[in-house]
Amino acid sequence: MKWLLGMVIAATAVLLVPSQALAGGWATTLLDPLPDRVEAGHSYTVGFWILQHGSHVSMLTLSGPGLRFEDGKEAVVFKGVPLAQGGHYATAIFLPHDGDWTVDGMQAPFQDYRVGVLSVPGRIAVSPTPEPIAWPADSSWATVRPPTITGEAVPAQRGTPVRQAATAAPSPQPLPWVLLGLGVLLGVALSGGALVAGHVSGVRRRREGQGSPVPDAP
Numbered sequence: 001m002k003w004l005l006g007m008v009i010a011a012t013a014v015l016l017v018p019s020q021a022l023a024g025g026w027a028t029t030l031l032d033p034l035p036d037r038v039e040a041g042h043s044y045t046v047g048f049w050i051l052q053h054g055s056h057v058s059m060l061t062l063s064g065p066g067l068r069f070e071d072g073k074e075a076v077v078f079k080g081v082p083l084a085q086g087g088h089y090a091t092a093i094f095l096p097h098d099g100d101w102t103v104d105g106m107q108a109p110f111q112d113y114r115v116g117v118l119s120v121p122g123r124i125a126v127s128p129t130p131e132p133i134a135w136p137a138d139s140s141w142a143t144v145r146p147p148t149i150t151g152e153a154v155p156a157q158r159g160t161p162v163r164q165a166a167t168a169a170p171s172p173q174p175l176p177w178v179l180l181g182l183g184v185l186l187g188v189a190l191s192g193g194a195l196v197a198g199h200v201s202g203v204r205r206r207r208e209g210q211g212s213p214v215p216d217a218p
Helices: 002-016 019-023 162-166 177-209
Strands: 027-031 043-052 066-070 075-079 088-094 099-106 113-120 124-126
Touching (some): 027 099, 027 113, 066 088
Antiparallel strands (some): 066 075
């Protein structure tokens, strides 16, 4: 049964790796520049980008990309429509009242991404983004390109809580693939060793049954 234990360990190592890591890692949502002052009761067209690894068009099909705004009491969701550029979407937003609204990018199958905090009336405080993985630019980005927002948060007007935006957790980084590889190798090694041990034990029992002693292994 030791070989079965080895296979269980290998399978467990695979299952312990987050589904996002198995699916291809992480993604970020980046907003095109918003007006300096956003007011309640007015509609605005917003462009946004969903980039896998922060740098390239997702290799996975996204399910319902959009933006979600929450103020602690209610949430409003705006679905995006694809634009000509890869990974680029647009939506029209309408916020019903003043206040501080957290902004999240909906980018399933990746985890939702905290973009920042929008003060209404006022502007958005954009959270720093994870360091993107180097990747060649998409051919559709010849003239219109994604923004880059790594580093410090963009200040907001009228006392918007920048600290809340700056400390918002980005989409989690995947566990290194080496951990997955080590788990699989460990399981295979255990199962292979158990099979060899089982074979030797079986040979020993057969020989002992036939009266031929088998010397102990050194």
